[in-house]
Amino acid sequence: MLFVKKIFLFFKRESKLFHNNIVDLLSNIIFFFLSIFVFVFALGTDEQLLRSIGLGIIWSLLLFSSTLSLRKFYEDDFNNGVLIIFHMSGISYEFIAFLKIISHFLFVQMPFLISLPIASIFFNLPIIEVYNLILTFIIGSLILSCLGSISASMNLLNKTNFSIGSILVLLFSIPLIIFSVGINEYENNFYSLFNLLLGIALIFLGISPWSSGAFIKLALKNK
Amino acid sequence: MFKFLLNPNSFNKFSDTIFKPLVAITSIILVTGLILVYRSPLDYQQGLTVKIMYIHVPSAWLALLTYAIMTIYSIISLAFKIPFGFIINKAIAPIGTVFTVLCLLSGSLWGKPMWGTWWVWDARLTSVAILLIIYVIIIFLNQTFENREVREKTIAIFILIGSINLPIIKFSVDWWNTLHQPASVSKLSSPSIDISMLQPLLVMTVAFSLVGLIIAILRIKVEILTRKNYL
Amino acid sequence: MLLVNNLSFYRNDILIFEDLNLSIGNGQITQIRGKNGSGKTTFLKVILNILDSKIGEIFWEGKNIKKNIFNFYNETTFIMDQNTSSRKLTVFDNINFWRGLSSSKLNDYDINLLLETFNLKKYKDTKVMYLSTGEVKKLELLRLILEKKKLWILDEPYNHLDDLSIEILNQTFIDHINKDGIILFASHFNPSIENLRVIDFN
Numbered sequence: 312m313l314f315v316k317k318i319f320l321f322f323k324r325e326s327k328l329f330h331n332n333i334v335d336l337l338s339n340i341i342f343f344f345l346s347i348f349v350f351v352f353a354l355g356t357d358e359q360l361l362r363s364i365g366l367g368i369i370w371s372l373l374l375f376s377s378t379l380s381l382r383k384f385y386e387d388d389f390n391n392g393v394l395i396i397f398h399m400s401g402i403s404y405e406f407i408a409f410l411k412i413i414s415h416f417l418f419v420q421m422p423f424l425i426s427l428p429i430a431s432i433f434f435n436l437p438i439i440e441v442y443n444l445i446l447t448f449i450i451g452s453l454i455l456s457c458l459g460s461i462s463a464s465m466n467l468l469n470k471t472n473f474s475i476g477s478i479l480v481l482l483f484s485i486p487l488i489i490f491s492v493g494i495n496e497y498e499n500n501f502y503s504l505f506n507l508l509l510g511i512a513l514i515f516l517g518i519s520p521w522s523s524g525a526f527i528k529l530a531l532k533n534k
Numbered sequence: 535m536f537k538f539l540l541n542p543n544s545f546n547k548f549s550d551t552i553f554k555p556l557v558a559i560t561s562i563i564l565v566t567g568l569i570l571v572y573r574s575p576l577d578y579q580q581g582l583t584v585k586i587m588y589i590h591v592p593s594a595w596l597a598l599l600t601y602a603i604m605t606i607y608s609i610i611s612l613a614f615k616i617p618f619g620f621i622i623n624k625a626i627a628p629i630g631t632v633f634t635v636l637c638l639l640s641g642s643l644w645g646k647p648m649w650g651t652w653w654v655w656d657a658r659l660t661s662v663a664i665l666l667i668i669y670v671i672i673i674f675l676n677q678t679f680e681n682r683e684v685r686e687k688t689i690a691i692f693i694l695i696g697s698i699n700l701p702i703i704k705f706s707v708d709w710w711n712t713l714h715q716p717a718s719v720s721k722l723s724s725p726s727i728d729i730s731m732l733q734p735l736l737v738m739t740v741a742f743s744l745v746g747l748i749i750a751i752l753r754i755k756v757e758i759l760t761r762k763n764y765l
Numbered sequence: 766m767l768l769v770n771n772l773s774f775y776r777n778d779i780l781i782f783e784d785l786n787l788s789i790g791n792g793q794i795t796q797i798r799g800k801n802g803s804g805k806t807t808f809l810k811v812i813l814n815i816l817d818s819k820i821g822e823i824f825w826e827g828k829n830i831k832k833n834i835f836n837f838y839n840e841t842t843f844i845m846d847q848n849t850s851s852r853k854l855t856v857f858d859n860i861n862f863w864r865g866l867s868s869s870k871l872n873d874y875d876i877n878l879l880l881e882t883f884n885l886k887k888y889k890d891t892k893v894m895y896l897s898t899g900e901v902k903k904l905e906l907l908r909l910i911l912e913k914k915k916l917w918i919l920d921e922p923y924n925h926l927d928d929l930s931i932e933i934l935n936q937t938f939i940d941h942i943n944k945d946g947i948i949l950f951a952s953h954f955n956p957s958i959e960n961l962r963v964i965d966f967n
Contacts, residue, residue, distance in 0.1 A: 313868060320865040324854070331853045331892075392849045395815060399838040400866040465688065472678040478671060483695075485664070526684075531815055533681050 317400060321410050329418040335380060336419060340426050343376040347433055358435055365434025366444060367492050369427070373448065374484055377420060377455050378477045384415060384463030385527065394527060405524035412460045412519065420452035440495050447491035450508045457515035458483050464526035468533060487511070540610070540618055542758045549751045556751075560744040567741045570734035586644040588734055592742040593636040597665065598700060600630030600746070604672075605697040608690035620686035621761070623693060624676055625753035629746050631669040638662060649713060657706035658714040661699060668696040766790055767812075767916065767947060772821030774804070774811050781807050785821070787964065789949060792942050794958060797951040799966030805951035806846065806920050808966070812949070813843055813918060825916070842912045844919040848901050849908075852894040856885060856904060859893060860911065867912040879910060882933065899925045906934060909941075917941065919950035931956070 329336060350368050354360065388394050397407055427448060431441040462476035469475065487508075494504045538548035567588075577584035604623050611619025641659070642652045653659065672689060679685035707716040727735070769787040773780070781804040789795050797805050810816040812823055814834055823830045830837040850859040860876055863869075871879075880886040883903045888896060893904065902925045909917055923931060935956055938948055942960075 316868075317866060320862060324851075324858070324862050327858060328851065328853055387851070390847065391851065392845045392847050393851065395843070395845070396849050396863075396866065399813075399841065399843060401835050401838065468681060468684055469678050470680065472674065475671070475674055475678055478674075479692075482664075482667065482671065529681070529684055532817065533684075 314401075317402060318410065321397070322414060325414040325418060329414075335383075336422060339376045339379055339419070340422060342379060343372055343423070343426060344430070346372045346375065347430055351433070361434050362436065365431070365436050366440055366495060367488075369430050369434070369444065370451075370488055370492055373423060373452075374455070374481065374488070377423070377452070378459070378480050380419065381459045381463050381476060381480065382466065382473070384411065384459055385467055385523075386463070389467055389527070389530065395531070403524065404527045405520045408460055408464065408523035408527065409516075409520040411523075412456045412516070415459065416453055416456040420456060423452070424448065443494050443501070446505065447494055447508060450505075450512050451487050451491050453512045454487055454508075454515050455480070455484065457512075457519035460519050460523045461526075464523035464530070467530035468526060540616055542618055542621065545618070546755065546758065549755065553748075553751065556744065556748060560741065560748060563737060563744060564741040567734060567737040570737055574734045575728075575730050580648060583644060583647050584731075586640050587731075588738045590637060590640040590644060591735060592739040593633045593640065594662070595739060596742055596746055597630055597633040597637055597662070598703065599743070600626055600633060601665065601669075601693075601697065601700060604630070604693050605700070608693045612687070612690050612694075617686070620690065621754060621757045623672075623686075623689055625757045626750050627669060627672045627676070629749055629753070631666065631673065633742075633746070634662065634666040634669055638666060654713055656713045657710040658703065661703040661706050665699055665703060668692075668699060672696075766824075766826055767949070768824040768827075769812065770822045770824065772811065772818055772823065774807060774816065774818045774820075776807070782966070789947050789962075791945045791947060793962065794938060794942050794948040794960065795950075795962045795964060796956075797949070797964050797966055798953065798955075799951075803966040805966055809843075809918055809920055809949070809951055813841070840914050841916045841918060842909055842914045844905060844908065844917075844922060846920045846924070848893075848905050850893045850901060850904055853892060855890050855892050856880075856896070857889050859904065860907065863908050863911050867914070869911050869913060871911060876911075879907060883907065883930070899927060899930070902926060903930055906937075909937065915946055917946065917948045917950070919948070919952075921952055922950055923952050923954040923956065 347368065350372075351361065354364075385394070388397075394404070394407060398404055424445065427445055428441060431444065436444070458480045462479050465479075466473065466476045490504050490508050490511075494501055538544040571585060571588045574585070574588075576582060604626060607619035607622045610616055611623075638659075641662075645654070646652050672693065675689050675692060676685065679688065707714055767787075767789045769785055772785040772787075773783045775781065785808070787795075797808060799805050807816060811818045814823075814830055814837075825833070825837045825840070828836070850856075851862075854862075857876075864871060864876075877886065877889075880889060883906075885900060885903060885907075888900065893901060896904070906922065909919075922934060926934065935958055938956075938958060941948060
């Protein structure tokens with residue numbers, strides 16, 4: 312019971328932090344829309360062309376926008392010692408990482424859901440593709456949060472090369488992009504690819520708290 | 535017998551004994567290979583450009599072989615806590631990178647006259663390009679962490695994850711319909727390549743791997759010397 | 766009862782301290798003194814198992830802490846040299862978070878009283894980022910009273926404090942000792958507390 316209360320407390324604190332930091336969050340979404348505009352200006356306004364490449368552009372820009380604020384994933388809590396305090400209240404670092412992933416998923420990735428239909432309107436996507444996009448994004452953003460957790464916890468140990476985290480996230484999200492955009496290519500492929508995505512998400516949900524916890528422990532030891 | 539593959543000291547001794555003969559043999563084989571390539575017949579379709587193959591194919595094989603060796607050493611060093619594997623990983627990653635770059639460059643030069651384009655987004659080409667990116671990231675990771683143990687383990691785990699790419703490269707020509715031609719040498723029973731072209735190709739492959747081996751031995755010895763304190 | 770047995774610690778193969786023996790009984794206060802870089806903070810972190818020492822053992826109430834780490838944490842308050850309050854949250858939000866983590870029994874009235882004594886009452890709904898350095902440190906020290914643990918481990922508690930706050934802190938320490946608590950802190954400052962045991966790290 313006490314444990315559940317602590318988890319609840321954690322999410323309350325996170326939601327307050329994100330609420331105070333809403334500008335940062337909205338900046339990500341503005342970045343997303345602005346880069347769509349840049350793409351359209353660069354490619355011209357040919358409706359057919361935009362419709363055929365729209366989904367790919369939306370997905371890659373979603374990736375870029377969600378790696379923008381990855382540095383902040385653990386850094387604040389690590390620098391001011393909240394991670395240690397939270398750990399000393401009886402929760403393992405692995406579980407803290409898991410909670411962080413969930414809160415990143417809820418507070419950073421989910422607001423993008425509102426922007427997805429608007430972005431689809433810009434590209435005149437057919438309704439079935441919008442539906443697929445939203446479904447795949449819910450799963451895909453969970454994978455992105457897991458990847459982000461790994462790369463951000465790695466960056467705690469790394470004081471020289473800051474872009475390597477984003478590079479790794481982009482590299483490992485290649486299969487994610489292939490599957491989530493490929494879902495529209497063949498109609499009867501939907502369920503197999505969707506299940507594949509779900510499987511990847513579950514694997515990452517298992518791996519990433521474990522590896523982030525290990526990295527956090529190492530970072531605390533090397534501080 | 536094979537202790538020199540796992541132990542830095544015996545590796546030093548072993549490499550000292552074989553190094554000079556190795557250089558001699560390599561130069562002989564390299565010269566022989568170049569003469570064989572020079573005298574090899576022209577292709578009736580491709581003409582002179584077929585000779586790019588004698589660089590392209592060996593460097594592609596060796597790029598994969600280097601990565602495979604790194605994968606094996608990552609498993610060994612992670613599982614049995616043998617630090618020599620980390621040394622090898624650091625030492626041979628740049629060699630693999632050079633082979634991958636050679637493979638991509640020569641392929642590009644070959645593709646222009648044959649396919650009419652420097653680059654196509656074909657499964658084989660794309661996966662090899664990703665292999666190059668993985669190699670470059672491994673080199674970057676070597677400069678990234680201050681803590682040595684963290685660095686070595688991270689790189690080893692990264693190599694293991696990246697090894698998913700190897701079977702994709704190997705089977706990409708079978709799984710997808712690609713412009714790149716399927717394997718013509720590895721079908722051992724009946725290679726679909728003429729013996730007059732196969733001979734110089736194999737000699738060149740041996741020469742390439744020996745050159746790579748010489749550079750690898752030098753780099754591994756340097757690496758052993760720099761971390762003498764830790765071993 | 767905190768017992769340290771033959772503790773040695775190496776960082777990157779460099780010896781920080783060696784063969785340390787220490788025992789602090791109930792109702793005792795101990796200061797670790799030493800110049801910069803003598804390993805005071807490292808020692809506290811090793812005791813708390815944040816840093817891992819391969820040589821030596823630490824016992825809390827007769828049990829090895831490595832095997833009962835969460836039991837040990839359950840009775841310990843650790844005040845770090847950095848401030849664990851989140852700069853973007855208000856003073857009261859921070860207090861609420863700490864109160865929840867340690868399942869403290871203090872109600873809102875007690876907390877108002879506490880803030881009053883530390884002269885922080887007027888900042889209750891201000892974000893921590895607008896407080897001065899000394900006030901943030903005082904807020905941090907509030908955790909001692911909020912969490913109501915037996916063992917207090919503090920790293921540089923006297924930094925940034927004014928004379929009045931130092932007096933309050935000393936009084937808090939004495940109250941805690943009288944209630945059979947254990948205090949271990951590292952500082953350059955020489956506080957005027959009776960029965961203070963000093964361990965020199967130089």
